[in-house]
Amino acid sequence: MNRYEALANTMAAEIRSGSLAVGARMPSLRQVIAQHGVSQSTAFRAYYLLEEWGLIRAQERSGYYVAPGAAVRDMREASAKRALAESAKVDISELVFSVLEAAKHTGVVPLGSAFPSPMLFPLQRLAKSLAQTSRTMNPWSTVVDLPPGNEALRQQIALRYLGMGLSQPLDEIVVTNGALEALNLCLMAVTRPGDVVAVESPGFYAALQAIERLDLRAVEIPVDPQTGLDLDALAQALEKQPIRACWFMTNYQNPTGATMPLDRKKALVELLARHDVPLIEDDVYGELHFQADYPLPAIAFDRKGLVMHCSSFSKTLAPGYRIGWAAAGRFAEKVQRLKLMTTLSASIPVQAGIADYLQHGGYDRHLRKLRTALRAQLDAMNLALRRAMPKGVTWTMPSGGYFVWLALPEHVDALTLHRQAIEHGVSLAPGPIFSASRNFRNCVRLNFGHPWNADIDRAIHVLGELITQAAQTPQR
């Protein structure tokens, strides 16, 4: 570890322990130099890193302050304990379904939803493309467009990779029914019942459900809400466990919103290459970046064809159309065959319709609008949380996607809060559904994917009151 990294880690620990509270002014660079005996350059780079991690924020002419969503202390500690835990069978589905079912009722403010608002998408323009292509569709495309899929669509997908500087061969891109199918097929392609799979903690519950369904075993690797996956923990797990595959989200991770910095993605790919372990990279939120560019996914560093990059249009363009894909490297043929065997093909007129939209519909213009809207909604959410949440509640400030991750005071139970919130017409996603070991009992995921309105504002206020009450209730 470099000197400035060591310094940043020390200071990060102070922030997370609460010694430096949210909103507090950070020591000046001069003070840091004096106190830690480091060079100006080291101090400067350490602060730069802390800022990149989202722990501190520069305020013009007045120095650095601890950022609102900085510390999610409980989460790190809880997950660190499990880093080297034995692999475990998974039994999460019942809990996930009961939470999802409760949140499906209309009239509930959908802070627990996994989807952004459908009002944010160009559904009329898409319908035009779909109408056009289905009317002029060559009847034989019902045979020709079988997996790997519609060629025009795969070309458009390959072009988007090219836009990031990545060259993906057309025949390694397999079109699927949304990213969820891509992820599941990739997992099936590289595992057999009983195998051990590394997942994130906290992580997307669908990974846990897939592991449960396929009789696999999970090893949970802690995720830092700023920098993402704990690579040291992964390295240790790879030494001690016969890990056969990894399923990770590298950009705007669900539920924390964490994005792995580029050098960490590169290190991840190299680590897995040394162990010859495939990575299923779930990157469905990458296009929803608030910075200038798409944060390069891990597949950018892959030289062995071990990374299967999975994404879709469901979160960026066409919710409900169910078009996703896997750029599956050396596993592409296997994934394609599994697709043929399980669901045969993604809907063929829909593949053609989306290809047409990508060519003529103005996808990039739409994405710019969408990102601007989501970013504004995050600001509104942050403001509302600041107003409503009692002391001791912290949350992340992701640089893309549409989820924030809250750590509540340690004895507040998210499942109880979920039930109370539903009674008040508000849904949320409680922490335990993101962990095989039902951890993160005091964490919740909130969705800011809906245009801000008074209902959402009120819902945050209600949550704030419920959390305040729970926090005041004496600990058992």
Add this chain to the structure above:
Amino acid sequence: MNRYEALANTMAAEIRSGSLAVGARMPSLRQVIAQHGVSQSTAFRAYYLLEEWGLIRAQERSGYYVAPGAAVRDMREASAKRALAESAKVDISELVFSVLEAAKHTGVVPLGSAFPSPMLFPLQRLAKSLAQTSRTMNPWSTVVDLPPGNEALRQQIALRYLGMGLSQPLDEIVVTNGALEALNLCLMAVTRPGDVVAVESPGFYAALQAIERLDLRAVEIPVDPQTGLDLDALAQALEKQPIRACWFMTNYQNPTGATMPLDRKKALVELLARHDVPLIEDDVYGELHFQADYPLPAIAFDRKGLVMHCSSFSKTLAPGYRIGWAAAGRFAEKVQRLKLMTTLSASIPVQAGIADYLQHGGYDRHLRKLRTALRAQLDAMNLALRRAMPKGVTWTMPSGGYFVWLALPEHVDALTLHRQAIEHGVSLAPGPIFSASRNFRNCVRLNFGHPWNADIDRAIHVLGELITQAAQTPQR
């Protein structure tokens, strides 16, 4: 067994053994009475049964003749040997894929195809429905129409069951990406790795692939090309093996075209009910009946919610749209959850589009035209086969669907024939892909789902010549 059934079986054996050749005149009823010492009524009912089985045909004023597609001798014998074989692990995919891949080349006459010609479907009218519904789609349907699926579509599906006199609760109908997904989800819902599943022999290769993929074990139950599944063999297998599920096609079975008579379907359901074994009923061809009515599926006799009836619009209306369903009885919730976990949802605008077509597009009118076309194509196929095939080749004459099943002389190898045919620009589906034990080496499935033309005629002629050559080659 009744007396007339015993008599019919005796005579069927004579036909199948070749003692009574295809085209030969059957003994008169008077001769039968004298020869077998049975009553007139018994003789009459035996002939009626032989006719129902498709083994003989009445010709006005001149008595009965052995029907062209009567005997598929080798198949029956081969399958009988395996009736009580041990359950086995399955390894069929490689063979299936190499056959499918070879048949995918354009320019090949698609006698080996699994699909009917897309030209037979009202794709323009469908496109109109799809355009209409996607333009007027409520954005929130992307959430509301999640599994079990679009309500208008499920209502239309329920109405079609009602048309057969069957009442299927809306919430037991789960919309899927084609019947293939429905079948796979149903299988997953009722099995765990290592379980034994009964399948047909010969049978649809996707069942074998699913068993292979899910680490299940297969028991093959023989299928009679006239009456379908051998119930005695199934009853014995149920006694000797811990069968956890059955996957059977009861109407126009793939590949034989066999349809189980109603009383045998009823007996099947009762047998499985006694053993509390679920039936996954694959009924994708039921709407393609050449008689007046849809032959009632087995689910019509189900009183315990053990039958999961799977079908789709892929073979009847909308190839490539990928909309199917399972009416999954007591397993509906489990199937719905598996759907949510693996592919989330069928394409939502497409569900709405098909629902609109079913309401306003004239589905029944289209189906009548489609059935008439297929029936004419079967007649043309039969005529061409009669002209082209050498002695010793027999085939089935199904009463629906679009497959005929040929038994070639015993030492003609269907896989060799397949390779030779491909070189001549003709595909076929060789028997071994329909069996885990690679049986039916001398059988092939041909597709008559394409409007008859000179290319197809020539292709049949080519097959006839190749088979004649192979038949003349001395047996090794």
